[in-house]
Amino acid sequence: MSILLLNQNNTQLREQIEFALAEVEGLFAEELLSDLSCVNTLVTHVEQYRGKMLRPTLVLVSGMASAAGGDAAGLSDAHRIVATVVELVHMATLVHDDVLDEAEIRRRGCTVNELTGNEAAVMLGDYLISHSYHLCSSLDRPAINHLIADATNTVCEGELLQLANRNNWGLDEQTYFEIIRRKTASLCGTCCRVAALLHEAPSEVGDYLYNYGEKLGIAYQIVDDVLDLVGTEKTVGKTLGRDVQKGKLTLPLIHYLNHSTDSQRQQLLQIMNGSTSPAGSSTRGAELLVVEQMDAVRDLLAPSDSVRYANDLAASLVKQAKASVASLPDTGCRKLMLDMADAVLTRQF
Amino acid sequence: MSILLLNQNNTQLREQIEFALAEVEGLFAEELLSDLSCVNTLVTHVEQYRGKMLRPTLVLVSGMASAAGGDAAGLSDAHRIVATVVELVHMATLVHDDVLDEAEIRRRGCTVNELTGNEAAVMLGDYLISHSYHLCSSLDRPAINHLIADATNTVCEGELLQLANRNNWGLDEQTYFEIIRRKTASLCGTCCRVAALLHEAPSEVGDYLYNYGEKLGIAYQIVDDVLDLVGTEKTVGKTLGRDVQKGKLTLPLIHYLNHSTDSQRQQLLQIMNGSTSPAGSSTRGAELLVVEQMDAVRDLLAPSDSVRYANDLAASLVKQAKASVASLPDTGCRKLMLDMADAVLTRQF
Numbered sequence: 285m286s287i288l289l290l291n292q293n294n295t296q297l298r299e300q301i302e303f304a305l306a307e308v309e310g311l312f313a314e315e316l317l318s319d320l321s322c323v324n325t326l327v328t329h330v331e332q333y334r335g336k337m338l339r340p341t342l343v344l345v346s347g348m349a350s351a352a353g354g355d356a357a358g359l360s361d362a363h364r365i366v367a368t369v370v371e372l373v374h375m376a377t378l379v380h381d382d383v384l385d386e387a388e389i390r391r392r393g394c395t396v397n398e399l400t401g402n403e404a405a406v407m408l409g410d411y412l413i414s415h416s417y418h419l420c421s422s423l424d425r426p427a428i429n430h431l432i433a434d435a436t437n438t439v440c441e442g443e444l445l446q447l448a449n450r451n452n453w454g455l456d457e458q459t460y461f462e463i464i465r466r467k468t469a470s471l472c473g474t475c476c477r478v479a480a481l482l483h484e485a486p487s488e489v490g491d492y493l494y495n496y497g498e499k500l501g502i503a504y505q506i507v508d509d510v511l512d513l514v515g516t517e518k519t520v521g522k523t524l525g526r527d528v529q530k531g532k533l534t535l536p537l538i539h540y541l542n543h544s545t546d547s548q549r550q551q552l553l554q555i556m557n558g559s560t561s562p563a564g565s566s567t568r569g570a571e572l573l574v575v576e577q578m579d580a581v582r583d584l585l586a587p588s589d590s591v592r593y594a595n596d597l598a599a600s601l602v603k604q605a606k607a608s609v610a611s612l613p614d615t616g617c618r619k620l621m622l623d624m625a626d627a628v629l630t631r632q633f
Numbered sequence: 634m635s636i637l638l639l640n641q642n643n644t645q646l647r648e649q650i651e652f653a654l655a656e657v658e659g660l661f662a663e664e665l666l667s668d669l670s671c672v673n674t675l676v677t678h679v680e681q682y683r684g685k686m687l688r689p690t691l692v693l694v695s696g697m698a699s700a701a702g703g704d705a706a707g708l709s710d711a712h713r714i715v716a717t718v719v720e721l722v723h724m725a726t727l728v729h730d731d732v733l734d735e736a737e738i739r740r741r742g743c744t745v746n747e748l749t750g751n752e753a754a755v756m757l758g759d760y761l762i763s764h765s766y767h768l769c770s771s772l773d774r775p776a777i778n779h780l781i782a783d784a785t786n787t788v789c790e791g792e793l794l795q796l797a798n799r800n801n802w803g804l805d806e807q808t809y810f811e812i813i814r815r816k817t818a819s820l821c822g823t824c825c826r827v828a829a830l831l832h833e834a835p836s837e838v839g840d841y842l843y844n845y846g847e848k849l850g851i852a853y854q855i856v857d858d859v860l861d862l863v864g865t866e867k868t869v870g871k872t873l874g875r876d877v878q879k880g881k882l883t884l885p886l887i888h889y890l891n892h893s894t895d896s897q898r899q900q901l902l903q904i905m906n907g908s909t910s911p912a913g914s915s916t917r918g919a920e921l922l923v924v925e926q927m928d929a930v931r932d933l934l935a936p937s938d939s940v941r942y943a944n945d946l947a948a949s950l951v952k953q954a955k956a957s958v959a960s961l962p963d964t965g966c967r968k969l970m971l972d973m974a975d976a977v978l979t980r981q982f
Binding site for chain 1: 763764
């Protein structure tokens with residue numbers, strides 16, 4: 285569901301954005317259409333990843349907020365194209381995130397179906413990336429190509445830094461923030477800056493908007509990480525506990541390791557170590573083990589204030605994001621951006 | 634070794650190109666340099682893939698052949714940048730080709746080391762792709778960005794078409810050629826066309842050069858496929874038999890299946906089927922099996938003319954590639970392009 289649908293204010297603006305998002309979906313499908321039916325079949329598979337359209341929404345609201353009228357009249361075809369480009373980039377990262385490593389495949393057994401095999405996932409992701417740059421170059425504005433490619437460079441660095449710190453139980457907060465700033469927040473910030481650049485808004489407007497997107501992106505990732513740890517699958521709508529399974533320390537765990545007793549720390553590390561080593565051969569057995577491990581992690585965290593610490597930090601970043609757009613003209617669209625930032629915390633979208 | 638080193642003619646031109654290729658290597662390293670040491674460590678891993686620099690060489694010789702003087706004076710910084718861009722693209726595809734599917738991982742056992750794990754390979758490949766577009770956008774020429782992205786779209790389609798035809802023992806020649814035209818030849822053709830476009834050569838020069846690169850690319854891939862089947866690792870310098878192991882029918886096998894007796898066809902299919910199903914748990918056992926299977930395939934093909942058929946087709950494509958540059962000015966560089974095309978067949982580089 286879109287980040288905007290649950291907000292009851294600004295009905296007209298929300299409708300304009302929903303309309304533009306539908307156009308983005310059309311451009312997305314059009315760009316990926318191939319003369320090869322086998323490619324089109326795989327592309328339909330991508331639809332399972334279609335989510336909240338956070339990044340295209342950031343392009344659209346930033347485009348509106350930085351335009352003279354502060355509404356959809358400020359959006360050009362170029363905004364819809366850039367919105368499609370960033371969604372293609374984001375989809376590619378989701379598809380590539382699904383590529384499994386050897387240890388995981390062994391643990392999960394033989395159930396991974398052919399369509400979602402590793403090689404198909406890699407090639408499909410590459411097809412999405414290639415089309416994102418292809419569509420972007422149709423804008424005939426090299427500066428935009430450069431900004432988007434700059435952001436994707438940074439996203440890849442974030443992913444590589446995260447990979448390099450897998451099973452690093454000494455990961456510090458600073459490195460954690462460096463990872464999520466690069467892998468998530470840089471693209472969010474770029475979405476907002478590019479939208480302003482497209483109608484030649486003053487550079488400080490681009491800076492304010494970049495800062496808004498970046499802070500919102502960091503907050504979004506913190507909340508995502510918290511939910512992966514202590515959310516319920518019914519609410520979040522995806523498999524949880526993946527970070528622990530992949531040996532990824534996130535903010536609540538880093539805080540816990542730094543603020544608990546030796547014995548508590550040892551207990552958590554024992555659980556983390558247990559979850560990242562091959563565990564049994566049957567898929568069903570492995571799934572049960574994940575549930576037990578996640579329950580054990582939650583039991584350990586419950587009496588601590590580590591989850592609240594992470595949520596507080598996210599809230600403070602949302603405040604910073606909102607402060608950053610305070611200098612923009614006081615339009616309905618600016619109000620919408622403030623609501624969007626708040627929605628990251630309640631995560632009802 | 635570079636495609637040019639074994640050619641004893643045109644010493645001065647070859648030296649100019651070798652010099653430009655060294656500059657390309659410098660740009661390659663410069664573009665990938667990160668402020669994160671973990672990224673730089675992984676990037677050094679890419680050097681193991683550094684090969685014949687076929688694609689950058691195509692950019693450079695085409696840039697020289699389509700310039701007024703027919704030598705390195707016709708090369709601009711933009712040529713060296715595009716040469717680096719296409720090498721980045723090619724390296725990304727090599728790194729992503731190394732991502733293994735479940736069946737293979739199971740067959741190969743647990744020997745895949747951490748550095749070359751699937752997830753690192755995917756992210757490293759993405760980093761290379763992203764930087765290729767990033768560097769390309771620095772040219773400030775959207776038409777070039779568009780042509781390169783068009784080519785990478787087509788490369789991905791070729792890879793996906795190949796994947797869709799894995800274990801398809803009824804694959805016909807037409808589809809085989811469609812696969813290699815897309816996955817290999819389109820980028821080679823684009824290398825040549827872009828080089829001409831960079832100094833505004835007449836569009837028919839771009840067309841001639843594209844055709845040269847495309848035909849050379851198809852021939853190159855046919856020879857590559859033949860060597861994977863009947864070459865020796867010592868000569869070719871890489872693990873062979875991978876196509877059979879991956880259930881990929883290539884030209885000699887397609888020809889054999891269409892021109893042999895029922896009993897011969899059954900024998901080949903039995904071997905092919907045997908090689909693509911999980912085979913034993915130990916790595917050593919699996920390796921021995923591959924050698925035995927490849928020997929069996931070679932024994933079956935030896936009395937047939939299927940390998941010669943494929944080589945003859947490659948030779949005819951090289952002729953077409955050479956004919957395509959016959960209309961260019963008669964310079965030493967054109968002569969070099971003819972030699973390069975011939976070198977694809979002898980494959981002594």
